[in-house]
Amino acid sequence: MSTWQRLWDNSAVKFGVIVLGLLIVLAAVAPWLGTVDPAAMDSANINTALGTHGSFALLDGSSIAHTFWFGADSFGRDIYSRVIYGTRVSLLIGITTAVVAIGIGAVLGMLAGYFRLVDGLLMRFMDGLMAIPAILLAIALVAALGAQLWTVVVAIAVPEIPRVTRLVRSLVLTLREEPFVEAAKALATPTPVILLRHILPNALAPLIVQGTFVAASAVLTEAVLSFLGLGLPADVPTWGNIMAEGRVQFSQYPSNVLFPALFLVPTVLAINLLGDGLRDVLDPKFAKR
Amino acid sequence: MLRFLLRRLLAVLPVLLVVAVVVFLILRLTPGDPAAVIAGNNSTNEDIDRIREQLGLTKPLLAQFGIWLGNVLRGDLGYSYYLSKPVTALIAQRIEPTLSLALGTIILAVGLAVPLGTLAAWRMGGWLDRLLSAFSVAGFSIPVFVTAYVLIYVFAIQLQWLPVQGYQTLFGAGSRGLAAWAYHLVLPWITLAMIYVALIARVTRAAVSEALTEDFIRTARAKGLTEGAVLLRHALANAAVPIATVVGIGVALLIGGVVVTETVYAIPGLGSLTVDAVLNRDFPVIQGVVLLFSVAYVFINLLVDLSYLVLDPRIRY
C-alpha cells in the first residue's frame, strides 16, 4: 500500500491529525464562537466566576450579553475568548518555529555535510550552541530582542537548530557516497541542484518528524517563557500568558490555569503523537517492529 | 584511552569559547542598562553614568570581553552587579539546592523508568506496556509548572502531607538534617521526574524490546536461565548504551525544568538565580552560570561516553 494509506492507518497519526485539524478550525472560526475581543478589559467583570451569564462592556461604551464560560481574569478579560484566540497564537508559534528551525537547520546541515571547509567551523559553533541550556539561551534572546512574536519564534528556534543541522549533516554525509550522487557529479550537475534534487528529498522524512517535535517543544517553551514573565506581552492571548496571569491566584481560581492547560496539553500531545506516528511509518528502521 | 581523553578535553575548549562569545555578545547587545537598574528610581543621569563607569561598562566591547575571559581563566568569575557578591560565592551558595534537585530527579527517574520500561518490553502489548506508552507521551506534553501546581494543590494544600515551598540545606549552617532536606524535596523531585520517567522509560522499552528479538535471548532461555536473569543480564545489558545516552541527553533538558521548578517551589538554586540575573541585566552572573552549565553539559557527555566502556565491553577507545 502507498505511504499515504500507511500513514492514515497509523492510529497515532490519525489522532494527531484529527486533534490538530479541530484546533485549526477552532482558531479560524474564533470570532463566531461566542467570543469577545480577547484583549478588552471590563473592570466590572474582574474575577467573574466561570459559567456566569452576564454582560460585557465593549470599548465603544456599549455592552452585550455574554456568557463567561471560563470566567474572567483579574483584568476583567474573558478567559474563554482568550483561550480560543490563544489557539491562533500558540499554533502559529508552534508551526512557525518548526518551519524556521527546520529551514535554517536543513540549509546549514547541507552546507556542512557537503562542503568540508564549512563543516569544521560550523559544527564547532553548533556544538557551542548546544552546550548552552536551551531555556537560558531562549530567555537571553528574548531579553535581547524584545518581546514580540518574531523574537519569541527566533528565541525558541535558535536552540533547536543545532540538532536539526546535525541530523541533516549526517544524512548528507551518507547520501554523498551514494552512486546516484556520484553519477550526478559526473554529469557536471551544479551543486545546488544536486543538493535540492537529490539529497533533500531523501532527508525530507526525518526532517518532517523532527519538525513535529520542534513544534511541540515550541508550544511548551512559549508557555514556560510566559510563566517566567519573559514571553510575549501579557495582553497577547497565548495559553502560556493566560496560565501565567492565572498563576497568581491559582488556589482561589484553579480554573484560570487549568482551562488553558486543558487546551495546551492535548495540542502538544497530538503533535508528539503525530511525530511518533510519522516516524513509525516513514522510518524504515522502525517499520519492522 | 588516554589519548582519547586528551583529544576529548582538547575538543572541549573551542566549544567553551563559542559559548563564552555567544553569551557575552547576546548580553551586551541586550537593551537594558544594569547601571540604571542599580541606580534605582531616585537617581539622576549623573548617578547612572557614575555607576556605569564603576562597573567597567564604558570600555570598548572587545576590552570588556578580554578582561572577563582573562579573569575566568584565573578562576575569577567576576562580581555580581546587583547582589554585590563574587559570582563564584553566589554559585557556591546556590549549587547545593540545584544539585540536590537534579541528582535526586535523575536517580528517581532512572530507578523508576528502567524497571518499568524493561517490564513493559518483556510483556509487550500488555496492560503495563499500554499504560506506560500513554503515560510517556503525556509526560512530556505537560508543562512542568502545571504539574507542579497540581501536585502542590493536592498534596500540600488539600492533604497537607508535604510542604508548599522552601528548601532545607543539607550541609552547612542552618541545616536541619537529612529528613528535613528530603521532606522539602519530595514534591519537586516528583514534579521533575515525571518528564524523565516518560523519556527514559520509552527508550528503555524500545531498546530492551529490540534486544529481546535477538538470537542470544533464545539461547539464554534455552540454556534454562530464569526470565529475571535473561532480562537483567542479557536484555538490559545490551540496552544499557542507548539508555545511558538518553540519560545524558536528559540532563541537558533538565536545566529547563529546574529553572521553573525552583521558581514555583521557591528553591534558591542556580536556575532562579539566572532568571533574576536576566531580569536585572546582571551580566557577570549570567555569563558565569551559563558557562558553568555548559562545562557541566560537556563533562556529562564525556562521562556518558566513558560509561559505554563499562556498559559495553566491546567498545574500546
Added chain:
Amino acid sequence: MKRRSSLVAAALLTACLSLPLLAPAQTPPAKVLRMVPHANLTVLDPIWTTAYITRNHAYMVYDTLFATDSKGKVQPQMVDKWSISKDGKVWTFTLRDGLEFHDGKQVTSEDVIASLKRWASRDTMGGILAKFITQYEAVDAKTFRLVLNEPCGIVLDALGKPSSNVPFIMPARIAATPGTEQIKEVIGSGPFIFKADEFKPGDKAVYVKNTKYKPRSEKPDGMAGGHVVNVDRVEWLFIRDPQTQFNAIKAGEVDMIEQAAFEQVSSLKVTEGVQIVDLSGAGLQFFMRFNHLYPPFDNVKIRQAAMVALGQEAFLKTQVGVPGLYRYCKSIFPCGTPYASDNSSYFTGMANPQKAAQMLKEAGYNGTPVVMLRPTDLASIAKLPLVAKQQLEAAGFKVDLQQMDWASVVARRAKKDAPDKGGWNLFFSAWASADIASPLTMAMLNAQGDKGWFGWQNEPRFEELKAKFARASSDGEKKKLAEQMQILAMDTATHAPLGQYNQPSAVRKNITGLLENGGLVPLMWNVRKD
C-alpha cells in the same frame, strides 16, 4: 564475598548520612518571625541606594537621631535633649545613655558626625542642610553641635527623615567610606543584629535580637518611641512567586507577607488564621511623568491637555481594584501628609476628554505619536499605561505603546535621545507618601534641566521656592510655600498624579503589635508572636 562488603558499605553510608539526625537537641524553641519582603535584599548600604528594601533592612540594624511618628511629627530617638541658640545658628544635641554599636563600642559624636556627612553627600535634603552648616563640632563623646550660617527651618525634618535616604548612624570608620562606594560591614546600634553569615541573597536574610539595646521609655508611634523587641529572631524569606507566598502563609510557613498582591487580598481575608492589615498610613501615589525635552510635551499647553484627559478613578479601579484601599487625591503631596492642599489650579484628576481635545487643538497638536513605556514584569504598575493609553487616545493623542521589562524601562528613561530614536515621552511609577511628602524630597520637583530628575524639566523657580522653604521658620510659612510649589507644578505640568492607594500586608492572626507609618516600613520591633 562481594555482597557482604557492599552491605557493609551500605550500612556505613547510611550511618554517616544519619549523623545530622542524631545532633543534640536544641535549646527551647526561639520565637522566630518570618516575613516575605516585597523585594530581594541585594544592597546593604542605605546611603548608597534609596531602594526601599535596603532602607527597611537598615531600620532593623541601625538607629537614628530623630524619628518621625505616625502623625508626621519629628521626635527624638538617639538624642536625649537639644537646644537652639538665640540667634538660631547653633544647635546643640546630647545623646542618650547606653547607646552601643553591635561590636561593643559606644556611640560617640564622632560617629554621628561622620554618618551625617556621608548621608549629606548623597541625600537631597541632607545636601540642602549641609549647605547651611559651617561646622560640625564634637563637644564631647555624647554632645555635638551644628553651627549654621543662617537660621534653618528644616534641621529636625532632615535629621528625622523617615524615608530614603534615612540618616542612619554608623561607626565613624565605616562612615568614612565615600558615599559613592558601598560599605562592606553591617554594624549598627539598632534593636537587631544582622547575621551576615546566614545571609543568602535571593534566599533569606536573618536578624537576631540585640539583647544589649536600650529602648526609649515612650510608647512606640510610627518610627518614634521605644523600640522594644519581643521576638528572638527575624527571618526574611525572599519568595517571588505570589502563589507560593499565598500557600506559605496559609500553611503557616511564613507569618507575614509585607505586600500582599491586590488580587490575593479577597482570598487572604477569608483564609483561616490569616488577616489583612493596612499599615501604610497615607499610602502611595501613582504618577505619570512627562519628558519635557521633546515634542509634543515640550509644549506646556499640550502637557496640560494630557493632565485634563486623565481620570484617577479608572487607574485606581484597574490597578488596585480593592474597595477601601484607594482614594482620589488631586494634590501632588499625598492627602494625609502635612502639605497636601486642594489648591491644584486647573487639575481635577477627573477625566474630561472633550475639554482635553479642545485644549489639544488650541495648542496646535500635530499628531506626533507619544512614546509610552510599559514595564511588563512589574505587576504593581503594569496596568496603568493601558488605562492611560485609552484615556489619552480619547482626547485625540496618538499613543505608541512600547512594552519591555523594567530593566529596559529604566535604561530607556535615562536616555535623553529623541523619543523615536530610543528615547521616551511618558513613563509611570509609584512613590511611598513619605518620600514625596515634602517639596525638598519630591524627585519630580528637581527641575534643574539636564541635572534634574528624568524628564529634565527646566524651571528655576522651583529651586528659589525650595530655598525659601528651607529658611522658613514657621509651619504656616512652609505650608504657603508648599502650596505655591504645587500650583507651579500644576501650571508647568511637571507630572500627573494618578491616584493614591494603600498597600496592605497579610499577617497571621497570632501576630500583633505592627506599627503604622507613612514610609511603609515593616517595623519589626513591638511585634508579638503568640
